[in-house]
Amino acid sequence: MAISCVQKEDSGYVGPSDIRIEDGVMTPETLLSLGRLSDPQLSPDGSRILYGVSYTDIAANRSCRNLFLCHPDGSGKVQLTRYAKSVSGARWSLDGESIYFLQGGQLWKAPLKGNKLGKRVQLSDVPNGIGDFKLSPDQEQVLYVSTVKNTALEQPADSDPALDKAKAYATEDLMYRHWDHWVTEVPRTYVAPLGKQRITPENSVDILGTEELFELPTEPFGGAEQLDWAPDSRHIVYSCRKKVGKQYAFSTNTAIYIYDTLTGKTMDVKTDGGYDTDPVWSPDGTHLAWISMERDGYEADRQRLFVADTEIDGDGVRVQNIRELLPEFDHDVAGLMWHGNELFFNALVGEGIQALWCADLSGDVQRITAPDWNYDFFSPFAVLDREDGVELLASYYCLKFPTELVSVKITEEGVSFAQLSHENQAILDQLADVRDERVFVETVDHQQMLCWVLYPPQFDPSQQYPAIEIVLGGPQGSNSQDWSYRWCYRLMAQQGYIVILPNRRGTTAFGQAWKEQISGDYPGLNMQDYLSAGRYIKSQPYVDKLACVGASYGGYSAYMLEGLHGDLFDCFVAHAGIFDEKQLWYTTEEMWFANWDNGGLTEYAYDPDLGMGPARDGITFGGMQQAGAPYASTPKAQRHYANSPSSMVTKWHTPILCIHGMMDYRIPYEQGMAAFNAAQMMGVPSKLLVFPEESHWILQPQNSLYWHRVLYDWLDRWMK
Numbered sequence: 001m002a003i004s005c006v007q008k009e010d011s012g013y014v015g016p017s018d019i020r021i022e023d024g025v026m027t028p029e030t031l032l033s034l035g036r037l038s039d040p041q042l043s044p045d046g047s048r049i050l051y052g053v054s055y056t057d058i059a060a061n062r063s064c065r066n067l068f069l070c071h072p073d074g075s076g077k078v079q080l081t082r083y084a085k086s087v088s089g090a091r092w093s094l095d096g097e098s099i100y101f102l103q104g105g106q107l108w109k110a111p112l113k114g115n116k117l118g119k120r121v122q123l124s125d126v127p128n129g130i131g132d133f134k135l136s137p138d139q140e141q142v143l144y145v146s147t148v149k150n151t152a153l154e155q156p157a158d159s160d161p162a163l164d165k166a167k168a169y170a171t172e173d174l175m176y177r178h179w180d181h182w183v184t185e186v187p188r189t190y191v192a193p194l195g196k197q198r199i200t201p202e203n204s205v206d207i208l209g210t211e212e213l214f215e216l217p218t219e220p221f222g223g224a225e226q227l228d229w230a231p232d233s234r235h236i237v238y239s240c241r242k243k244v245g246k247q248y249a250f251s252t253n254t255a256i257y258i259y260d261t262l263t264g265k266t267m268d269v270k271t272d273g274g275y276d277t278d279p280v281w282s283p284d285g286t287h288l289a290w291i292s293m294e295r296d297g298y299e300a301d302r303q304r305l306f307v308a309d310t311e312i313d314g315d316g317v318r319v320q321n322i323r324e325l326l327p328e329f330d331h332d333v334a335g336l337m338w339h340g341n342e343l344f345f346n347a348l349v350g351e352g353i354q355a356l357w358c359a360d361l362s363g364d365v366q367r368i369t370a371p372d373w374n375y376d377f378f379s380p381f382a383v384l385d386r387e388d389g390v391e392l393l394a395s396y397y398c399l400k401f402p403t404e405l406v407s408v409k410i411t412e413e414g415v416s417f418a419q420l421s422h423e424n425q426a427i428l429d430q431l432a433d434v435r436d437e438r439v440f441v442e443t444v445d446h447q448q449m450l451c452w453v454l455y456p457p458q459f460d461p462s463q464q465y466p467a468i469e470i471v472l473g474g475p476q477g478s479n480s481q482d483w484s485y486r487w488c489y490r491l492m493a494q495q496g497y498i499v500i501l502p503n504r505r506g507t508t509a510f511g512q513a514w515k516e517q518i519s520g521d522y523p524g525l526n527m528q529d530y531l532s533a534g535r536y537i538k539s540q541p542y543v544d545k546l547a548c549v550g551a552s553y554g555g556y557s558a559y560m561l562e563g564l565h566g567d568l569f570d571c572f573v574a575h576a577g578i579f580d581e582k583q584l585w586y587t588t589e590e591m592w593f594a595n596w597d598n599g600g601l602t603e604y605a606y607d608p609d610l611g612m613g614p615a616r617d618g619i620t621f622g623g624m625q626q627a628g629a630p631y632a633s634t635p636k637a638q639r640h641y642a643n644s645p646s647s648m649v650t651k652w653h654t655p656i657l658c659i660h661g662m663m664d665y666r667i668p669y670e671q672g673m674a675a676f677n678a679a680q681m682m683g684v685p686s687k688l689l690v691f692p693e694e695s696h697w698i699l700q701p702q703n704s705l706y707w708h709r710v711l712y713d714w715l716d717r718w719m720k
Contacts, residue, residue, distance in 0.1 A: 012084030014057045014064035017427070024432030024457060026494035028708030031485065032056050032701055035423045037403045038065075039089070042382035042393060044096045046072065049393065049405065050080075052090060053423060061702045067099070069115065072384070072393060074405065074420030078115040089132060089224075094139050105129025107144065107199060124192075124199035131187065132217075132224040135194065136233040141261065142194045143207070143227055143236060147185035150213060152176070152245065155184070173245035177665045178589055179220040180695030189216045189227060189238070191261050207236065207259050207266075214242045218254055218277075225278055231285040232312050234261055237269075239277045239290070249591040250625065253296045256288075258317050269308065269319050274301055282338045285312045287361065288319065289336050289343055297592040297625070300476035300519070302512045303332035305345065305359065325363050330511040333357075335379030344368075344392065346379045348478050348509035352438065352450045354378070356392065356408065368408060368415060374398060374436070376481045377406070388412070393420075397483040399436050399454060400490055401428055432457030434493040441502065441536045444528045450510075451533055452479055452501040454493040464544040466719035467498040469534050469569075471550030471557035475518050475526070475597070478507045485704075486551065486575075486697060495712060497547075497719070500537045504529035520599035520636035523643035527560055534568045545719045551575035552667065552696065556645065559675055562656060563648025571718035572656040573711060576667050576696050579675040581644035582630045587668045598628030599636020649678040655685040657714045659707070661694035687714060 009015075017033035033056065040051040049072060054065040065086040070077040081087055083103065090101040098111050100123075107130055111118040124130055126146050133144040154170040156163035169182055176183055190204040197203065208216055217226035218241050227238040241254040256269035256276050274293035281288055288308045293301035308322040326333070331347040338344075343359050349367075354376035356368040369377050380392040389411035396406045405420040435455045440448045456465060470487060472479055479501035483490075492499045503509065505526040506518030518526050530548075538546045548569045550558050555577015562572050578584050585594050627634050630641050656679050660672030669690060679686035689710050691703055698707045 009082040010084035012060075012064075013066075013082045014055045014060070014062065014084075015082070016055055019427060021427070021430035024430065024494075026431050026491050028491065028705055028712070029058070030427065030431070031488050031491050031708070032058055032705060034402055034427060036063075036065075036485075037395070037405070037421060037423050040381050040393070040395060040405055041090065041092060042072070043092050044094060046382075046384060047096075048072075049420075050090055050092065050099065051405070051421075052087060054086070056701050058701045058705060061700055063701065067101070067117070070405075070421065072391075072407070072420075074407075074418075074422075077421075080112075080115070080117045091135060100133075100135065102130060102133065105131075107133060107142070122198070123194070126199065126201060126204075128185070134224045134227060134229060136229050137231055138233040140194055141191055141233060142199065143189055143191050143224070143229070144199070144204075145187055145189050145217060145224060146201075148188050148213065150183050150186045152213065153183055174249040174591070175245055175589060179666050180663050181665075183219075186213045187215050187217060187219065187222075191236070205261070205264070207238065208240075209264065209266075211242065212244055214240055214244065216240050222277075228280050230281050230312055230317070231283060235259065235312065235317055236261065237279040237281060237288060239279055249589065250595060251296055252293070252299050252592050256290055258319070260316055263316075265316075267317065267319075270322060271306075274298065276306075278334075278336060280336050280338060281310075282341065286310060287338075287341070289325075289338070291333060291336065292324070298519075298596045299590075299593060300474075300508075300515065302330070302515075303334060305329070305333040305336070305343065307343075307361065325361070326359060326365055327363075329365060332508055337379050337381075337383065339383040339390075344380050344383065346377060348480055350450075350510055352452060352479065352503055352509055353481050356380070356394070368392070368410065369417070370415065373417065374481050375406075376483075377408070380408075386411075398481040399452065399483065400434065402483045402485075431494065434490055435459060439536075441533050443525070443532050445525065449529055449533065450503045451536075452481075452489075453537070454489050454499040454501075456493050456496050456498065459498075459542075461542045464542055465496065465498050466545045466547070466570075466715075467500060467537050467543045468492055468547045468549050468715070469530065469537065470499065470501045471530055471548055471554040471561070472501075472504070472507065473550065473552035473554045475506045475522070475553040476508055476515055478509045479503050480509065487549070491708075495715075497715070498537065498543060500533055502529060502533035504533070519597045520640065522556070522597070522640060523560060527557070527564060530557060530561060531565065531568065534565070538568065545570040547571045547573065547715055547719055549573040549715075550577070552577070555667075555672075558656070559645035560648075562654060563645060563651040565654070569654055571715065572654055573659070573714060574656065574672070574675065575659040576661065576664055577658075577671065577675065578645070578667055579671045579678070580646040581641050583674070584667065584671065585628075585630055587670070589665055595626060595628040598640045599634050646674070646678065649682055652679055652682045652684050655714075655718050657687045657689065657711070659689045659691075659710075661691045661696060661698065663693065663695040666696050 019033045036054040052065045054063050056063045067080040088102045107124040108120045110120040128147045131145045156166035189207045192199045192204040236259045239254050252275050255271045258267050273296040276292045279290040292304045292306040295301050305325045307325045308319050311318045333345050335346045348354050351371045356377045359365040375396045375398045377396045380394040382393040384391040392408040397403045408417045489499045508515050555574035558572045558574035658672045658676040660669040662669045676688035698704050
C-alpha cells in the first residue's frame, strides 16, 4: 500500500528505510531498519485508526516517531506527520476532528483536515516537561505527568548557588538511584483545565497535594496507564506506592486511590499489601477493575483480576464488594479493557503464547484466540459490535515479525483473525524464511518443559549447524512468540544458527507453582532445566556446537552455567549479568527483589505498620525485613550466596563475552568487569564490552549496531 505524501517534511525527518537485502540474509542493519509500530487509537466514529511508527537513522544515531492513519480493515494508509521531533501519546478529540499529542515535552493540538494534519497549537508550557497525559471524558480537563525536584538527594547548588558547576549527590536514605538514573526528580501527576488557557504549573493541581515526595506514577516503568478518569470527568482512580527511602526500597506495596478533582479529597480503596496497578473504570462508572498481587515484596506474584462495585453521584464515590474475579485462573492477567460489563485481557498460557481472554462479572472466563495460533496477542485497543458478532482491534507479533495491527472476529461460525497493517512487509519479503516449532524436553525431575526452536533458512537435517541456547532474563518471564530488538531470535537463525528457547522454572505461562519455584533456588532446578535443554539440542545429529547467550538474569545464568556445564557449551555471552550476589545486594536499588528472590520472605504475614513481613526465618533491622540478605541466617539465603557464580570461577574454561552498560543501576557494571577479570585470571579466552552511556539495555542506534557486530563476531569465532 502506498503512503500518501500529505505533509511537507521537517528538516531532519526520519522516514522508512529503503534497505536492500542480499541473498535473503537478515543482518543487524536490517533489524535496525524495521519500523516500530505502537499505540493504536480508534477514532470516535470508528472509521479510522491512529497510530505511530518509529524509524531509525543509523548515521544520525537517532530515531523519530511520526503518526499514521488507516481504516479499521487496514486499507487507506496515510502518513499524517513528517516531523523531525518524535510525536507520542496521540489521542483523538471528541469530535474526531483534531489530534492531541506530545512533542518536545509539551502538549499540542492540531486539526485533522481529511488526510492532512493542520497547523499545531501548543497547549502547555510546563518547565519540567510533560511525560504522559490523559484527557478527561468530556475533554475539559487533562491529567499530566511531570516532575519535581527530589529534595532527598542533595546537590551542591542546593546549599550554595555559587557551586552551580559542581556535580555531586548526597543522601541519607535509600532509593537514590533507579534502573538508569539518579533520582534527582520525582514524577508527579497534575490536573489542569484544557483549552481555556495554556497549561502551566500555576493553573495545575498536584493530585498528591502536600503529601511526601511519593511517585505518581511509580518508577521506573509506570505511565498514565496507572491513572484513569471516571466517566463523570470528576474522579480519578490511580495506583501509587506511598513510600519513600528504605520503606520504598523494601516494598512493592502500591495501593489504589480515588481523587476527587472538585473537593481535592482522596479516598483509599482497600487492597491487601502487594502490587495493585492498572486501574480502569467501566464505561458506565458502576465498576472498577485492576491488577493485584497479594504479597508485599514479591514482584512476580500472580497477577490477579480484581473488581469492585462503584456508585458515583454528586456526593462522591462509594466502593464496595471488592473481590477477586477469577480466583481459579492460574495465569497472570494483563492489559485490562472494558466492553460493557465484560473485561478483555491477555495472559501467557501453557502453549507458550500470549492469548486473548474475556471475563464477565459473574467470573465466567473464556479464551478467545486459539491454541494453534502461534502469535503473541495484546489486549484490544477497541471492541466493535458488528451485525454478525464482535470485532477486536488489537496488535500482535511473533518470532518472525515485529508488532502489527490485527483484527480478531468472534461470530457464531467461530473466531478468526486478519493482519491489518504490513509496516515492514517490503523488508520482510526480501528475507529467506525461517521455521519454528515447539518441542518438549524432559527435565531432571521428569517434568515436560516446553522449548521453542528456530531453524535457519533452507534448513537441511543432513547438514550440521551451530546452535544457540537462550537463557532468559527476569528471572520471571517467558519464552513465547516474542519479538525482541535486543535478542532477535530470527536474526540469530538467519545468521545460520539453530536457536532453542527453553521455558525453564520461573517462566510465567505454566502456572504459579512453575513460576514461583525459582525464587530462592537460583542455582538449582532452573539451571538443570537449561542443561537438559542444552543436552537435548546438542544431541541432535544436525547440531555440532552450542553457545549459551543471555541478559540480566540470563547473564547471571551464563555466568553460573560457565561453572556448571562441563563441556556442554562451546562459548558464552553474558549481558548485564549478576556475577557476585553479595556485591549485588549491597549495590542494587530495588531491595525487595533481592530480598525475596534470595530466599527471604518464605513465611508471609502482612503488617500494615512495617509495610511487609514479618518472616519467621528472617531478621529485621531498622524496621525492614532483610531475610534475603548475605548476613541473614535463612537456609535459602545461605545456600544462595554460597553458590554465587563468583564462587565457581576456578571451574571456568569456556570462552566468554561479558557486556555491560555503565548506567545500569539495577545490576551495576562492576559485575561485568568482575566476571571478565575473573575469566582473564583463569586463563579463559574472554572479552569485555562496556557502554559508558547505556543502561540495562543498549538503546542508541550506533551502540546497538556495534553491540550486534561484537556479539556475532564472538559467536562466529567460536562456533563457526
